[in-house]
Amino acid sequence: MTEPRLLPWPAAASPDATARLRHLAAGALRTGRPLAIWREPASEHPRLLVSRSLEAAYTGLPPALDTQAPAGFAFFPFRDSDHNPALFLPADVQFDLARPEVVRVAPAARELVPNLTAWLSLPTPPELAWHYSAQPAPPGTAEADYTQLVRTGVQAIEDKAVVKVVTSRVAHRPLPAGFDPLAAFGQLSRQYPRAFVSLVSVPGVGTWLGASPEVLAEVTADGHFHTMALAGTQPLVPGRAPQDAIWRQKEIEEQALVSRYIVNCFKQLRLREYHEAGPRTAVAGQLLHLRTDFEVDLKNVPSPSSLGTDMLRLLHPTSAVGGMPKVAALEFLHRHEGYDRAYYSGFLGPVNVAAPGISRLYVNLRCLQLRPEEAILYAGTGLTADSDPLREWQETELKLQTVASVITPPA
Template structure:
């Protein structure tokens, strides 16, 4: 009979002096050294990070099972903005887990029992001085100049005025040199300290690359008490020192932009004939030194027929949301394909743990405020939602503000 409970592998006596973060580095080093995919994340407000390792690259390419289904296997979803051969939709099975809240042992899934000797060997090795993180195979997208981005905004506004789209979300790329001795795991810990309310993540997959981020935006989640939750997040301004978020004053442009995102979510509910939901907001929320407008939507799945499929059906409708693409969805995505000028890869896709904390508990976040680690530089991404009132210079300045979130670890 196959075992059904995970194997708990205690740390050897040689590692007794190592603290939790050092043990996390130890495990990450073993995964990187043997070419295995890994994900490290810290959920908003959580005190401790978690690590997940998959047995092999092939296991990671099995695609995403019903993402918000309690019967789905445990793992970590890492989805691109637009799926392609270069940017596959990934689901990393939770073969090996390590939770800094319980640092005494490593958990190994029943299907991965064959890894026990390998993991034991990793733990017995001395701590590595440096880690070799993989870089993506496709060429890095070119950096977007200010002139190019302002032209893109002008095209977007013209498309809105011509009623080709109601809203479009343009984005850009920036290149930043890596500081000497840059350590992605150290940068992850830095982001976790800086942005307590963000979903901080470090995902590394051979052939795909290494991505680091601190996202403020929930895409979809199912809680332990059976509630589905999503948010409409849009509008950006800087938090003024000495002022509270509640004191922010919003322009009509940001109010309209956020209302369009909220309306998009309500339309998704209507497509599923879902009428019983709670809407709260909009309200001003802080994400680091930035402020956004946010509306929360919540559904009690115990009151919904066919609740097991609701989360997955909503996920299919939501991604990519109007907050990262635009609306109507097809027309906005067609505009971006024609004019944006680069492949977003995993920027503005989504990521997060599925059934890891407990069966039926999943939290997926939009991959915003993120960077891709290359050999000598970081590729950063930022976008802005356009309406008929958008000003090209102000939109460029908003992207500059957004780049400072994850860019802070490069100083």
């Protein structure tokens, strides 16, 4: 049995595709299974993936991001550890709102068919039992503590211990009564049509919701590899065209460092044939960033099947979330940042789900972690020698607003 099993919905089931997605998510959560729900940039249709068990998940990336890699969803932390494992969730059960009349079951998960068939006929539970992390919640970061961290980072740059470092902080927000993560996912999808919007819930690991603007690595159906350098931030001013934005030297330098880092990764793989476009101003919700795109035609690469995975190993964590040089910047963060980022500034996304050979992985930015009564929000800023502590704090405040909007009750 090599083809997926297509299970039709019972005639009595709700015809509404969103209600069907909720029904499947409830079944996965009720039985303690990992799930991922996502919506690609500019797409109207979310997808859902359920793995038959946490034990079936890979603790790491498949051998290569090519047509031979299994279909699934990558969910990687900033730093791999026993309590923040790097996960690849197999696509055992799939539901696509673009084709809501069927549920796809992978051959490896055919033992789920009887129970799943029965579950499709049952009413949807009124509440969904989302997974929560077993780790202690990181402490919130006070303004005085973050501005001092920025000063320490700038001093490290002046002392030439690092060229650039990306510091981050944590904010806690109480959840409003009756908060619904799936409804919040839908709200983020409407508010940020150009973002990769995701809702991932894994036993023991927790539930994460986000709307990321940044591609880490993409392999397309026509055999091209893409990545981007995204850095520098300013608010989108109403009535002003994004292309008219004026960038300070600090943001220009910050973005150039990320671009040079990507080019250096290409050089390490002896890759000389690539196309670079930018920098240009890119819109991400209510923020503007500087963006440079990189593209490689895999037909011109000696080992195309391994390029995606090789680049991932070199890129992550990128200089846009860690700093440069990588080892020195990560050591600085370990000593001074004061908390475990877990899956914030890691990466996530589908591999070979839409079709064999199509993979899209995004940096896990503009995200929050759900706890029973609160949300833990994360934001960071890239520091250079010209960084001003108060400006950096204000930039994190702007970035927090992306996901904070879905947990703030209307006035």
